[in-house]
Amino acid sequence: MASKPVTLKVQPRGKPIPGLPKETKIYIQGSTADLYQRIAADSKSSVHRLRITQGKGTAIPNDKSVTVASTELQDGDVIQVKDLGPQIAWRTVFIIEYLGPLLIHPIFYYLRPYIYTLPTFNPGPSSLQTISFWMITLHFLKRELETIFVHRFSLATMPYTNIFKNSAHYWLFSGVLIAYFTYSPNSPTASSDASPALTYVAVALYIIGELCNLSTHLTLRSLRAPGSTERGIPRGLGFDWVTCPNYLFESIAWVAILLVNRHWSTAIFIALAVGQMAIWAKKKERRYRKELGGKYKKKRFAMVPGIW
Incomplete structure (x- = not known):
């Protein structure tokens, strides 16, 4: 059974991304691919254009087999989203x-x-x-x-x-x-x-x-x-x-x-x-x-x- 969702603060990395939410909620046992899909949907952007990082620029993979919990993200942590441009x-x-x-x-x-x-x-x-x-x-x-x-x-x-x-x-x-x-x-x-x-x-x-x-x-x-x-x-x-x-x-x-x-x-x-x-x-x-x-x-x- 999925755990209680955590709230992550969202910041752009580099140029501003129109529609990028200031925060997002995700189940800690959900996949990092789900996190990418959520951010992409909120910002109305292709998921392939986005790179999400945490801390000192550590990349969060867009991977269905990797859980949010395994990245050690916790409630209130900050993630940064970079627009990689047209793909x-x-x-x-x-x-x-x-x-x-x-x-x-x-x-x-x-x-x-x-x-x-x-x-x-x-x-x-x-x-x-x-x-x-x-x-x-x-x-x-x-x-x-x-x-x-x-x-x-x-x-x-x-x-x-x-x-x-x-x-x-x-x-x-x-x-x-x-x-x-x-x-x-x-x-x-x-x-x-x-x-x-x-x-x-x-x-x-x-x-x-x-x-x-x-x-x-x-x-x-x-x-x-x-x-x-x-x-x-x-x-x-x-x-x-x-x-x-x-x-x-x-x-x-x-x-x-x-x-x-x-x-x-x-x-x-x-x-x-x-x-x-x-x-x-x-x-x-x-x-x-x-x-x-x-x-x-x-x-x-x-x-x-x-x-x-």
Whole structure:
């Protein structure tokens, strides 16, 4: 049976929020998600735009599994509410990010005669350019399908301004930068393949990386029930080696692409992407230890066995 409701004082954090109540009542055994819903309803705002904190800025999660009592809020305590601004769904952001390379690479590949100054006799894209094109296109097509059918997100939305920063990484670096130089008649990929054995190895490595990456994503999906933010402990292919094998296998697939197109533009994108994934992997390792405690076995390496 629910306990007697407590009254919490409500203050805006940052800019004023129209309609924000000066106080709200909530059952102490109710969830913090209920608290968010109540504040959002009173202020006529989307619940995803709000961040509620207490004390010295300690965040109160919007989580059905977390009770108000567990946050140690008591009758008369003050909570602060911040308006995060207009939001956009994480799934939408991912779809837009990966759409860039899916549009840009076909443009450069199929419209080569109109983009570059080609020799009078133009035999069309080389075998290496064609292999590079399909490797990159299939990679991002896979990521789009995973975004739609596989991934589950712990947060529903992010600030809409992030879409410009996130999209720039994919549209400019893995899109325009790689595509322009890969399909150029002056690119190393434009010449005949002097190392077919290396190409065969690269394609095999790419297939292994992509399939193993898909396997880790399916494992991560199984850890969280639909609509839940509760995190489980991942086990299976790669998870005994490192905290984030999905990043490891993603990196392997991109190294395989580099072995085919052999250009510095791809190396730049890989350096940026792997560097960012390495940071995320360390953060995820710390988050697992904090949230799961003794149930989580600390890994020696976060992303690359023996290195990181």
